[in-house]
Amino acid sequence: xxxxxxxxxxxxxxxxxxxxxxxxxxxxxxxxxxxxxxxxxxxxxxxxxxxxxxxxxxxxxxxxxxxxxxxxxxxxxxxxxxxxxxxxxxxxxxxxxxxxxxxxxxxxxxxxxxxxxxxxxxxxxxxxxxxxxxxxxxxxxxxxxxxxxxxxxxxxxxxxx
Numbered sequence: 001x002x003x004x005x006x007x008x009x010x011x012x013x014x015x016x017x018x019x020x021x022x023x024x025x026x027x028x029x030x031x032x033x034x035x036x037x038x039x040x041x042x043x044x045x046x047x048x049x050x051x052x053x054x055x056x057x058x059x060x061x062x063x064x065x066x067x068x069x070x071x072x073x074x075x076x077x078x079x080x081x082x083x084x085x086x087x088x089x090x091x092x093x094x095x096x097x098x099x100x101x102x103x104x105x106x107x108x109x110x111x112x113x114x115x116x117x118x119x120x121x122x123x124x125x126x127x128x129x130x131x132x133x134x135x136x137x138x139x140x141x142x143x144x145x146x147x148x149x150x151x152x153x154x155x156x157x158x159x160x161x
Contacts, residue, residue, distance in 0.1 A: 027110045031110060036063060036073055037073060038110075041077070041083075041099060043058075043062050043063065044083065044098070044099050048098070052096075054097050055094065055096055055097070056074060056095060056097065059097065074097065082103035083097050083100060083103065084097075084100055086098055
């Protein structure tokens with residue numbers, strides 16, 4: 001029995017996500033970094049594009065890390081010269097995380113080959129289809145986030161040994 005088109009699409013999305021994860025993992029490793037560090041830089045970049053800076057708590061929540069794990073990750077990124085911890089003017093106790101120019105240039109170096117390949121693939125589609133695919137991916141991403149948030153409270157937490 002042939003899978004339905006929607007089933008095949010879900011399989012392809014899974015394979016794309018896994019291939020992307022493998023790229024991030026190998027790229028991070030090649031640059032003496034961790035996958036979580038790359039994910040954190042992605043979150044920081046998204047915040048900066050939206051005109052704000054994340055707090056350590058924001059990163060903890062988005063990456064699903066404990067406070068100590070977040071601190072260790074931020075310490076690593078700071079030692080590498082990829083982030084700066086900035087105190088806010090309104091309340092000096094509040095810390096925001098900003099990417100450095102080194103992180104941006106290193107990120108371009110690490111991910112430019114992938115970006116070029118994806119742009120090459122995208123160029124093979126008419127703009128109407130690209131717009132449709134973009135809309136689908138926005139909705140699919142929102143759906144994944146919605147389900148994750150809805151089910152997070154239902155999943156019992158396990159104590160680590």
